[in-house]
Amino acid sequence: MNERERPTPNSARAARTYPVDPARLLSAVMRAVEGLPRWSLEAAEGNEVRAVRKTRLFRFADDVTARVSPDPDGARLELTSASRVGKGDLGQNPRNLVELLRAVDREAGDPPPNPPRGSGEAPLGRDG
Template sequence: MSVWTALSQNRAATHPEHDNPRLRGPVYAVPFARVYQAALQTAEALGWTITDQDPRAGEIFAEAHTRMWKFTDDVWVRIWLDEDAATCVDVASASRVGRADLGTNSRRIARFLHQLDARLRVRPHANPEQTAS
């Protein structure tokens, strides 16, 4: 992450072509329901407060708190099936206050995805959109 990004952004989100490989939403050859449950358990294990969830839509809404100042940030997780029936995960995290998060939201997403991989005991496979050149 560049210094400019850390000082000028207060949100982060996964994207198939993100410059940071840790912020490319994973694609799993794992059933939707299993990924959704693992995502919910991972969010809870990270200490996030689940504010709303919709298992049918594959959405989890949560609040996370920064360590030092205890600011509340909003987190959204979406689990969905692609055209090949692979389970995809997208995550966004946004600070409620301030203009710069110093990379907090990016690190939060990367930590969540890393722990989700560990909980599922699988590594995501490459998203075709990420490898097409």
């Protein structure tokens, strides 16, 4: 875990499983990032994609990391969004994750069903 990924009060996490192979999901994540306004692809190495999302007002940068791993049901996507500045994000990091998940759903094809309670699928969570 690098310094930008360390859990803080101004970060959020999400995870979702998709019924596709990991390579297809990784490609969908990259296309999603490239297609979103105010998002830029920072790096893609192995099973990880790092992106930066800038806010409309003041252009604050948030670091978003996506990791794809094999799963018995296809591929698992784990996301983290963390603000670079400030002591609170005013809800921006969870919004970043929702925005990216919706774009990945479109790019990956059929969106996964809503996770059942207790499935371990975390739609959004706060760190810190």
